[in-house]
Amino acid sequence: MAKTASTKTKTKKQESPLIIPNTTIEITFSWAEVSSEYKKVLTRLAKRLSIPGFRKGTVPTAVAEEQLDTQVVVEQTLQKLLPERYTAEISKQKKRPLTTPDFRLVSSGKNQDWVIEANIAEKPEFSMPGYKPVVKQALKDAVAAIAKEKTKPKEQEQDTIKLQIIYGKLAEKYRPQVPELLIKREIEHDMEQMRKQLKQLNVTLQDYIKRNNLTEEAFSQQVTVRALTRLQSIFITDAVAKSEKITIDQQTIDAHIDALPDADFGKKQRNNPDYRASLHQTLFTQAV
Template identity: 30%
Template sequence: MAKKAVSISSALAKTQDGGVQITLTIPFELVSVEREKALTEYAKNIEVPGFRKGKAPLEKVRERVPAGSLIEHTLSHILPKALAEIINKEKIRPAIYPKFELIKAEEGEAWQVRAVTCEVPQVNLGDYKQSLLLRSKKASIWIPGKDEKPKERSKEEKEQEIIHVLLESVKVEIPKLLIDEEVNARLSNLLEKIERLGLTLDGYLASVGKTTDSLRAEYEINAKNTIALDLILTTIAREEKIDIKETEVDAAIAAASAEPKVAERLNTPEQRRLIRGVLARRTALDSLSALL
C-alpha cells in the first residue's frame, strides 16, 4: 500500500493594515526526512575523528552540529516551498520577504513556525489630478492692490507641492511592518555614519537636540511618507502607461557609475528592474508639473 502523503497545515491571519501571519504546522515525519538531508549536507564538510571526511555516520555528525544550526538548516529545506504554495493558494502579494519565528521544535512532535510579512498596499488614486488643479488655481488667485503678486515657483517648489497634494489626497494604508523595516534600515545607516565619525549615539542625539524616541518618531513619519509616495507614483506610472526604455536604464547606469566595477554591479537584472522603477516614478512626478 502506498504511503499517505505528509502535508503541512497552515493558519492564516491578516491585520487591518495589511500585515500577514502564517502559522505552519510541520509533521515530524517530514521534519525527520529533511533533517537527515540537512545532516548529509553537513557531513560533507565536517571532520569526525576515526572517519574519512564525508563518511562519518549521521549520528556522529549530529553530535558536532549545534542544535540551532541544525533546526535552521532543516527548516531551510521545508519553508521556502511550503510558504510559496500558501502564498499562491491564498493569492497573497508579499511586500517583503517573511520573517520566521520558531514556535515549537520538540523531538517526536510536529514543529510550528510563524511567518510574518505584509501585503503590497492597495493605492486608491481617486481624482488626484483634480486635487492638483484645485491647488494650482488656489495658488494663482491674485487680487491687485490687496495681495502681493505670487512669484513664479521653482521646479523644486512645484515638486514639493505635488508631493504634498498626493500624500494628502491619495488613500493608501502602509502596514506597520513595512514602516518598521524602513525605519530600522535608516537607523542602521545613521549608526554606521555616526561610528565612522567617531561619535556615540548619545553624543549625536545631544548635538541635534533629540532623544531616541523622538528620532524614531521622526523617522517613522518620513518612512511612511516615502513608502506612500513611491507606491502612489508607481501606480500613476502604471496607469499612465509610462514605459522606460532599456537605453534610458543604460544612460542612468552610466551617469551613476564612473567606475567599471560599479557599473557592473548596477547592470544586473534585479538592479535594472529597480532603476527602471526609479525612472518611471521620476517621469510620473515630472509629468504632474504641467498641472501646477
C-alpha cells in the same frame, strides 16, 4: 406644553490607520518532512563537538542532541527547508510580497508537526480618483510658498519644494496605507545607510541623537515618519502611473545604466536586483 430642544451629537468619522497589519501565512511541516534534514543537521553539528570521553568528530548523535542547543538545530533545519516551501506557498496562495518575509516559529519538536508563521507585506488596493484638481491646487500653494522665501530658491530646489507639497497634499487627501513589515524594512535600510555615514564621520548613533537634542523615542518616531512618507510617495507615484498608463520597461533601465558616466559601476550594478528596483522607481517618478 414647552418643547424640549433635541441636541444631535456629531460623531467624527474615524480615519483608517496609515500603518496596517501584515498578511500572515501559516506553513506546516510534518515530522516525516523534517526528520531527514533534522538528522543531517544533527550529524553535522555533532562532528564539531568536543565532549569528554569522545574524540572530536566521534560524538554519537544521541549524545550530541542532549548537548546541543535545540533552537540552533531547528533554525539550521529550517534554513534548508523553509525557502522552497515558502516560495511554493506564496505561489499557491497567489500572494505578491513586496519585501522579504518575517518568520516566527510557532511550534517544533521531535515526532510532531513544525508550524511557522510567515508575515508578508502586500500592496494594499489604492487609487486616487479626481487627483488632478488636488495637484493643481498644491502647485499653486507651492508657488505661493516659494514666492514668500526671502532668498529665491534655485530651480532644482523649487522643483523639490513643489514635489514635496504636491505629494504631501495627495497623501493628506487619499491616505495611502502601508503594511508594518514594509515600514520595518525601510527603517532597516535607512538605519544601515545612516550608520555608514556616521561611521565615516566617526560619530556613533547615540552621539548623533544627543547632538540633535532628541530622545530615543523621538528619534524612532522621526525615522518611522520618514519611512512612511517615502513609501506613501511610492504608492502615490504608482497610482498616478497606473491612471496615466505610464510604464518603465527593462530596456529603458538597461539604456540608463549604459549611459552612466561610470561604466565600471554600471557593469557591476547591471544585474543587481536592488539597484535595478531603485533605478526603476527613480525613472518611474521622473516619468510621472
